[in-house]
Amino acid sequence: MTESNELDVSCANCSAVQARSGKTNCSTGAATSGPPRPRTCPTGTKPEVIGLAVDELRGDGEDARTARVAARVEGLGYERHDGKAHARWSRVEDTIAFARLMGYRKIGIATCVGLLDETSRLVEILEAQGFEATSVCCKAGSIDKVEVGVADGDKIRPGQFEAACNPIAQARICNEAGTHFNLIMGLCVGHDSLFNKHSDAPVSTLVAKDRVTGHNPAAVLYGRHYYRRLRSPLPLPDKGDRDESTVAQDFG
Numbered sequence: 001m002t003e004s005n006e007l008d009v010s011c012a013n014c015s016a017v018q019a020r021s022g023k024t025n026c027s028t029g030a031a032t033s034g035p036p037r038p039r040t041c042p043t044g045t046k047p048e049v050i051g052l053a054v055d056e057l058r059g060d061g062e063d064a065r066t067a068r069v070a071a072r073v074e075g076l077g078y079e080r081h082d083g084k085a086h087a088r089w090s091r092v093e094d095t096i097a098f099a100r101l102m103g104y105r106k107i108g109i110a111t112c113v114g115l116l117d118e119t120s121r122l123v124e125i126l127e128a129q130g131f132e133a134t135s136v137c138c139k140a141g142s143i144d145k146v147e148v149g150v151a152d153g154d155k156i157r158p159g160q161f162e163a164a165c166n167p168i169a170q171a172r173i174c175n176e177a178g179t180h181f182n183l184i185m186g187l188c189v190g191h192d193s194l195f196n197k198h199s200d201a202p203v204s205t206l207v208a209k210d211r212v213t214g215h216n217p218a219a220v221l222y223g224r225h226y227y228r229r230l231r232s233p234l235p236l237p238d239k240g241d242r243d244e245s246t247v248a249q250d251f252g
């Protein structure tokens with residue numbers, strides 16, 4: 001793991017420039033006439049890293065092809081009229097287009113048990129689009145959390161059977177099926193990291209789990225209530241501190 005260098009890179013600092021001018025220096029392609037770069041702009045502070053990465057993107061390897069197809073899908077996701085670009089594709093459509101243009105045929109789906117209905121709709125869509133889909137639920141194997149070292153008191157409902165998520169098994173089952181591309185459907189934070197780590201095929205997240213925002217994590221960044229509250233340290237109760245009456249209905 002490389003140490004992050006918070007001192008010389010922070011694109012977040014550019015939000016003020018963007019709010020003022022509606023654009024950023026990097027998005028205008030005008031190093032001299034565009035809006036200014038902040039001191040922490042990686043274009044200025046990380047030219048070697050950027051140059052080496054650009055060499056890879058220009059190459060003939062799979063990463064270069066992936067990047068080019070992704071950029072093509074980005075363009076296809078808009079339609080142009082009245083001199084403006086208007087978004088026209090949902091993420092599901094982007095995903096179908098990307099998979100087709102990459103030549104993927106077999107799609108793996110690592111799904112949360114709480115999104116089986118959505119996954120079944122996705123499988124129908126993918127099959128209608130000519131793909132073969134293998135879907136694997138996070139609870140496959142039905143192993144109690146205690147059996148993998150989770151304390152009973154850390155369960156959502158202590159004292160009851162609670163199946164552990166097994167993202168490593170999800171990845172290996174997709175690997176065995178020879179999937180060309182894997183999609184994450186609402187895996188927990190951290191379980192998604194393990195799925196990414198153990199998947200042989202490239203992974204894209206179709207649904208990012210968020211139990212309180214309808215799987216729209218960005219809502220927290222827009223809402224004033226959360227924005228204010230989460231600028232103070234998030235209290236993490238010790239084991240046994242929880243009021244069971246407040247435990248939300250949870251399927252993950």
Ligand code: SF4
Pocket residue numbers: 010011012014024025026027036037038040041042043
């Ligand atoms: S790359 Fe530079 S110009 Fe672009 S958002 Fe980051 S800081 Fe701003």
